[in-house]
Amino acid sequence: MPRPQPGGRRADSPQAGEPARAHAISALRRAILTGDVAPGQRLVEEELAGRLHVTRASLRAALIGLTADGLVERVPNKGARVRVVSTEEAVAITECRMALEALCAVKAAEHATGKQLDHLREIGGRLRRCVSDEDPLKYSEANQELHRTVRLISGQTVAVTLLDRLNAQLVRQQFQLALRPGRPGESLGEHLAIIDGITRRDPDAADKATRAHLSSVISALRAAGRR
Amino acid sequence: MPRPQPGGRRADSPQAGEPARAHAISALRRAILTGDVAPGQRLVEEELAGRLHVTRASLRAALIGLTADGLVERVPNKGARVRVVSTEEAVAITECRMALEALCAVKAAEHATGKQLDHLREIGGRLRRCVSDEDPLKYSEANQELHRTVRLISGQTVAVTLLDRLNAQLVRQQFQLALRPGRPGESLGEHLAIIDGITRRDPDAADKATRAHLSSVISALRAAGRR
DNA sequence: CGCCGCTAGATTGTTGACAATTTGCCCGGA
DNA sequence: TCCGGGCAAATTGTCAACAATCTAGCGGCG
Numbered sequence: 319m320p321r322p323q324p325g326g327r328r329a330d331s332p333q334a335g336e337p338a339r340a341h342a343i344s345a346l347r348r349a350i351l352t353g354d355v356a357p358g359q360r361l362v363e364e365e366l367a368g369r370l371h372v373t374r375a376s377l378r379a380a381l382i383g384l385t386a387d388g389l390v391e392r393v394p395n396k397g398a399r400v401r402v403v404s405t406e407e408a409v410a411i412t413e414c415r416m417a418l419e420a421l422c423a424v425k426a427a428e429h430a431t432g433k434q435l436d437h438l439r440e441i442g443g444r445l446r447r448c449v450s451d452e453d454p455l456k457y458s459e460a461n462q463e464l465h466r467t468v469r470l471i472s473g474q475t476v477a478v479t480l481l482d483r484l485n486a487q488l489v490r491q492q493f494q495l496a497l498r499p500g501r502p503g504e505s506l507g508e509h510l511a512i513i514d515g516i517t518r519r520d521p522d523a524a525d526k527a528t529r530a531h532l533s534s535v536i537s538a539l540r541a542a543g544r545r
Numbered sequence: 546m547p548r549p550q551p552g553g554r555r556a557d558s559p560q561a562g563e564p565a566r567a568h569a570i571s572a573l574r575r576a577i578l579t580g581d582v583a584p585g586q587r588l589v590e591e592e593l594a595g596r597l598h599v600t601r602a603s604l605r606a607a608l609i610g611l612t613a614d615g616l617v618e619r620v621p622n623k624g625a626r627v628r629v630v631s632t633e634e635a636v637a638i639t640e641c642r643m644a645l646e647a648l649c650a651v652k653a654a655e656h657a658t659g660k661q662l663d664h665l666r667e668i669g670g671r672l673r674r675c676v677s678d679e680d681p682l683k684y685s686e687a688n689q690e691l692h693r694t695v696r697l698i699s700g701q702t703v704a705v706t707l708l709d710r711l712n713a714q715l716v717r718q719q720f721q722l723a724l725r726p727g728r729p730g731e732s733l734g735e736h737l738a739i740i741d742g743i744t745r746r747d748p749d750a751a752d753k754a755t756r757a758h759l760s761s762v763i764s765a766l767r768a769a770g771r772r
Numbered sequence: 773c774g775c776c777g778c779t780a781g782a783t784t785g786t787t788g789a790c791a792a793t794t795t796g797c798c799c800g801g802a
Numbered sequence: 803t804c805c806g807g808g809c810a811a812a813t814t815g816t817c818a819a820c821a822a823t824c825t826a827g828c829g830g831c832g
Contacts, residue, residue, distance in 0.1 A: 623825095
């Protein structure tokens, strides 16, 4: 039965448009990001199509889209696999993040509203609390929100789009990093420095703080990759 | 010769793999970049498929790929159009370029081989000659090669990939810019400064020169957009 | 005379079947 | 035993037809 009745289907894909393709994309993306499908694993079109209740054509379109996002690798006539990012690639990606996030931080420092600055300060307080409570998961969460907020304030939609793509490729590494004991406390000062630079409306300080933070992330990535 | 089938398609699409899709992508991309199809123009699947001698499925896959590259805009159930980049968007894109090209310039200054430096100097000489000959087309060409070479030397494959995408969206604007009288002479100094910084292996100078150059490009974009 | 619903055309989204390519395996021979 | 040809299964690439959706023009009604 190709038509799942209104009550049926999954509990997702709410929006209309290209239902099958959109559903396939979001489901696959989620599966990759959460690790439900392992990196390097083959993605056989027919099998996945069956599992997601879409046709091969729709799933193929989804694979093409995810390939552009860097989450999937496709080689002609051989098939698609979940992309594996080596430590070196992760470092290179983070270097690009450094350049782009610094740009966002500068712009954020230049034209943030008072309300937005309050939000940043609030996040800073939350980060502090998470460290003293030794809650790495919540810390990682607040961390993500910090970066996201800085981007939002910057208003650099192009840079934000690029950053979102880059970050999606690193979720696994970042997750591992966040769980390393001591890491949150290590990065807290760097995060606070970024917030400080922006709230003081000092673009240069925000730039330097962002770069310092991501340099530290690169060191941590390298250290984690060596094991 | 790969395998010219007796039926004889067109005189192109030489490589194997996904012949139809690849052919459609390259043909469409070329058409968009050269302006054969105007920005904002609707891209009707059936019509294009017929023109390129591929089926709608293949062409649709190509459209999805080009959408990810930012060359095409697709809205569900309404169709695809050639993406138009406003002046503001062009500026935002160039700001991202600034961040990423500066990164490449720094890396290039840090680890370029002597041979690569010779190549840069050779390009510098060519730029000078084009200005004194007042040949804006050749200048633009050499300009492109300069940026491409810097990226190549940097070895930052991730940044290069992003930059290629960003640049593809700007070809039209850059082309218009290059034809403005006086513009080549204006940017010559900036380009030479970039080359100088890299050949002197001075990352900081390369960084500053690259940013100065792209700031100038942004000014020129704004000026051109106001008319 | 102007506005609303409606039908018809055009266009996109989806489907299942067909063709081409790759890969692993089996079998015969040295 | 080891090697190579070639067959067969699996998988991807392509195709043409079908269904859903949107757009525009037209006639009826207030």
